[in-house]
Amino acid sequence: MNWGSWLVWGFAGTVVLTTLLAGSQGLGLTRMNIPYLLGTMFTPDRDRAKIYGVLVHLVNGWIFSLIYVSALHVTGLFTWWFGAAIGLVHGSFVIAAALPMMPGIHPRMASETRGPTVVRQLEPPGFLGQNYGIRTPVSVLVAHVMYGIVIGAWPATAG
Amino acid sequence: MNLPFRIDDYGLIGDGRSAALVSRGGSIDWLCWPRFDSAAVFAAVLDPDKGGTFRVASATPSRVTRRYLEGTNVLCTSFASRTGTLRVTDFMPVSSEEAKKTALFAEHEIVRIIECEAGEVDVEIAFAPRPGYARRRASLRAHPTLGVRLEQGRDLYTLRSDAPLELRDSGTAVARFSLRAGERRHACLTYDRDGPAVLPPIAPRCQEALERTLAFWRAWTARSTYDGPYRDAIERSVLALKLLSFAPSGAIVAAPTTSLPERVGGDLNWDYRFCWLRDASLTVRALLDLGYEEDASAFTSWLLHTTRLTRPELRVLYDVYGELPKGEHELSHLAGYGGSRPVRTRNAATQQLQLDVYGEVIDAVAHLVRRGARLDGETQEMLRDFGAYVFENWRSPDQGIWEPRDAPVHHTHSRVLCWVALDRLRELSARGALPKIPVDRFERAWTDIRAEVEARAFNPWIQSYTQVLGGATVDAALLLMSWYGFAEPWAPRMLSTYRRVCDRLEVAPGLFYRYEESRAKKEGAFGICCFWAVEHLARGGGALSDAEQRLQQLLGYANDLGLFAEEIDPVTGEALGNFPQAFTHVGLISAALALEERRRRAGEQASVRAASGRLDTSPRVHA
Numbered sequence: 001m002n003w004g005s006w007l008v009w010g011f012a013g014t015v016v017l018t019t020l021l022a023g024s025q026g027l028g029l030t031r032m033n034i035p036y037l038l039g040t041m042f043t044p045d046r047d048r049a050k051i052y053g054v055l056v057h058l059v060n061g062w063i064f065s066l067i068y069v070s071a072l073h074v075t076g077l078f079t080w081w082f083g084a085a086i087g088l089v090h091g092s093f094v095i096a097a098a099l100p101m102m103p104g105i106h107p108r109m110a111s112e113t114r115g116p117t118v119v120r121q122l123e124p125p126g127f128l129g130q131n132y133g134i135r136t137p138v139s140v141l142v143a144h145v146m147y148g149i150v151i152g153a154w155p156a157t158a159g
Numbered sequence: 160m161n162l163p164f165r166i167d168d169y170g171l172i173g174d175g176r177s178a179a180l181v182s183r184g185g186s187i188d189w190l191c192w193p194r195f196d197s198a199a200v201f202a203a204v205l206d207p208d209k210g211g212t213f214r215v216a217s218a219t220p221s222r223v224t225r226r227y228l229e230g231t232n233v234l235c236t237s238f239a240s241r242t243g244t245l246r247v248t249d250f251m252p253v254s255s256e257e258a259k260k261t262a263l264f265a266e267h268e269i270v271r272i273i274e275c276e277a278g279e280v281d282v283e284i285a286f287a288p289r290p291g292y293a294r295r296r297a298s299l300r301a302h303p304t305l306g307v308r309l310e311q312g313r314d315l316y317t318l319r320s321d322a323p324l325e326l327r328d329s330g331t332a333v334a335r336f337s338l339r340a341g342e343r344r345h346a347c348l349t350y351d352r353d354g355p356a357v358l359p360p361i362a363p364r365c366q367e368a369l370e371r372t373l374a375f376w377r378a379w380t381a382r383s384t385y386d387g388p389y390r391d392a393i394e395r396s397v398l399a400l401k402l403l404s405f406a407p408s409g410a411i412v413a414a415p416t417t418s419l420p421e422r423v424g425g426d427l428n429w430d431y432r433f434c435w436l437r438d439a440s441l442t443v444r445a446l447l448d449l450g451y452e453e454d455a456s457a458f459t460s461w462l463l464h465t466t467r468l469t470r471p472e473l474r475v476l477y478d479v480y481g482e483l484p485k486g487e488h489e490l491s492h493l494a495g496y497g498g499s500r501p502v503r504t505r506n507a508a509t510q511q512l513q514l515d516v517y518g519e520v521i522d523a524v525a526h527l528v529r530r531g532a533r534l535d536g537e538t539q540e541m542l543r544d545f546g547a548y549v550f551e552n553w554r555s556p557d558q559g560i561w562e563p564r565d566a567p568v569h570h571t572h573s574r575v576l577c578w579v580a581l582d583r584l585r586e587l588s589a590r591g592a593l594p595k596i597p598v599d600r601f602e603r604a605w606t607d608i609r610a611e612v613e614a615r616a617f618n619p620w621i622q623s624y625t626q627v628l629g630g631a632t633v634d635a636a637l638l639l640m641s642w643y644g645f646a647e648p649w650a651p652r653m654l655s656t657y658r659r660v661c662d663r664l665e666v667a668p669g670l671f672y673r674y675e676e677s678r679a680k681k682e683g684a685f686g687i688c689c690f691w692a693v694e695h696l697a698r699g700g701g702a703l704s705d706a707e708q709r710l711q712q713l714l715g716y717a718n719d720l721g722l723f724a725e726e727i728d729p730v731t732g733e734a735l736g737n738f739p740q741a742f743t744h745v746g747l748i749s750a751a752l753a754l755e756e757r758r759r760r761a762g763e764q765a766s767v768r769a770a771s772g773r774l775d776t777s778p779r780v781h782a
Contacts, residue, residue: 028312031354040355045260108263110358115304116319118363121263122355123305123315132354133310 005154006069007062013150014061017143024139032132040108040122064090068151083152084145091144095137099125162497163207166419167718167734170225170234171399174251175406177267178415180204181249183223185216185236192267192350195405195412196432196478198291200316205418205502206493211289215271215346217245218281218335227720231376232398233369243278243340247271252368253375265349265357270365272345275338284334284346286318292490297330305358307332313352320346321361384450389751392714395721396744397449403741405479409457410434411442412479414725414737420499421726421736422681428499430506431737433476433484436462437515437560438742440522445748447526456532459523463538466520471544473516475508475562483509511558512567517549518576522643525583528592539593546584546596550604553577560636561673569628571616572636574608579643581605617652623659624652626674633660634674635688638695648700657700666729669712683726683735689713690746697753703761706754723747
């Protein structure tokens with residue numbers, strides 16, 4: 001595996017994913033702000049949370065791209081569509097499993113059943129993240145598919 | 160005409176980024192989130208049927224009294240009914256920057272604490288948001304633990320309460336319940352753009368937010384250095400000014416509302432949710448004189464930062480981040496306050512030429528420099544550019560301070576403010592704060608402007624300065640000639656101008672129109688002009704007792720909370736125009752401070768006379 005290429009394209013894929021999600025938020029398709037969601041796990045300071053969140057998301061993006069590249073190597077399918085397929089599975093996992101688990105992981109997130117408390121005040125994502133906007137699942141899926149395409153389409157990942 | 164509340168039936172709460180009007184009936188009838196000039200989510204003040212409201216009140220007929228908690232912008236409305244007394248405490252929580260680093264806060268929040276003080280009271284809550292100035296359909300969703308939610312694109316509004324809220328229809332949530340003495344409920348409306356939104360828990364957090372907000376406002380109020388006889392009026396005025404300031408940038412909006420009419424049923428309805436440069440100098444001086452250096456400095460920084468975009472030309476108004484609001488727009492679906500149409504958003508005055516703003520901005524900077532502020536290179540360069548612009552353009556006609564939508568003419572006030580601009584630049588140069596300005600050229604223009612004003616703006620037939628060069632009518636802005644130091648208030652020409660202004664513009668004792676056409680247009684008396692008259696007297700244009708009496712009279716026109724609109728109906732005394740109005744409150748502060756200064760000087764002179772009298776008489780006794 002070409003480690004330099006993985007670092008670059010893992011980063012590029014994460015930037016595309018983050019930009020698409022931020023764009024979706026700007027266009028009113030979703031209110032979900034991934035850096036804010038992640039960063040508030042570490043600090044209640046809204047501004048600082050977004051900075052921490054971006055860093056955490058970047059590292060996550062790199063880690064996940066390693067899994068993508070491994071899958072590409074195992075199958076030998078270094079194509080954009082296979083990258084997109086992995087992205088689809090990944091995105092589905094995020095909305096169907098990871099987001100609903102957030103109230104159990106996030107120290108400041110309220111649960112659907114108990115509601116907010118003094119410590120846990122953040123709105124939970126709800127089914128498929130729809131509390132953050134009815135189009136949130138679509139935005140997440142599209143962003144992850146694009147992430148997969150960026151990694152799958154880059155020829156150097158085959159190196 | 161459907162008019163449930165008069166304009167002065169409203170009070171204001173805010174958080175330094177947005178503000179809401181709360182009526183005597185306990186309804187929030189105007190709210191724009193996330194900032195002052197955003198689209199309204201409650202606009203019942205402009206259309207009681209369609210506009211949207213959030214009401215918390217006694218369900219039975221009640222006698223209503225209200226007040227702000229001392230030294231704060233926390234509003235208490237009491238409903239005394241046959242069966243008991245209900246108190247609703249309304250506020251937008253505010254926090255220090257330190258607090259924001261240690262706890263989660265919603266982007267915006269309104270807290271309403273509902274308490275029964277005596278007996279038993281039936282309470283009604285009605286939540287009917289109508290986002291986008293009621294152009295969009297509100298589709299509320301009730302969640303068992305997360306509250307009643309309204310999503311509109313990027314925006315999430317959440318109402319949570321420990322009262323039993325239920326959806327009456329897709330656009331309205333209601334609750335009806337009884338409270339006995341000592342019982343308390345809460346309603347908390349939050350707004351967030353980021354997901355996940357912050358949803359504070361109800362009861363403990365509302366009380367904590369109240370304590371935190373009271374402490375914030377009281378600490379801010381305690382910084383005032385004024386301790387004279389008009390303390391209450393000044394405190395309320397400066398608290399209102401603080402509510403109209405946009406904390407992230409330091410801008411101060413003229414008013415938090417749009418299209419509250421200058422004539423009920425008429426078309427003088429404008430959007431004032433922007434920052435007018437013409438208010439700069441008066442505002443900065445008022446804040447400085449009250450000891451709010453940080454706020455004055457933040458406002459001036461906003462002024463200078465903002466004007467970089469259009470430098471060296473200055474526009475009349477900017478939004479809170481210094482952008483030019485584009486394209487005036489009419490909201491034809493709203494009925495307007497008391498049928499006053501059209502309801503307008505944004506303001507076409509942006510495109511006008513008003514030469515007085517140069518004097519205002521430069522004078523604001525001069526006030527700060529007199530208090531020891533230093534100008535960085537960029538600001539110096541900008542001031543030089545402004546000076547060059549004034550030097551080139553002072554002879555041009557303009558629309559002037561009153562913004563008529565007519566062809567430009569030569570306004571005396573604009574000429575005087577061009578003189579002020581050059582005068583203050585000379586002063587800054589002499590202080591060494593502004594090197595490298597063409598002092599000789601500026602001095603020539605400075606002399607020419609004065610000569611022209613004295614030759615062409617004073618009409619010997621009416622023995623008065625006039626609104627326009629070569630004119631025969633007056634406007635109240637002429638009273639500012641002494642404020643800016645163009646003429647001494649006791650100069651014969653100013654004394655006779657004041658008499659003329661009283662003769663032509665004083666519509667009722669203490670109440671002044673802004674100009675002579677106001678009468679025909681059936682406008683109200685212009686709030687700040689009334690205070691200018693007081694200040695002219697206080698600065699030496701008349702007797703101290705006369706000034707005091709007039710100020711006392713004027714304070715009687717504030718509403719029960721001490722708030723003023725832009726205008727006052729000379730017949731009924733009701734508030735007219737956008738509400739509350741920063742400019743009017745700045746005028747009040749300035750006039751009260753001028754009176755205090757006059758009283759202090761009078762006291763000093765009396766002491767000197769008494770002392771010299773003692774010195775004079777002593778030798779005689781011994782002789």
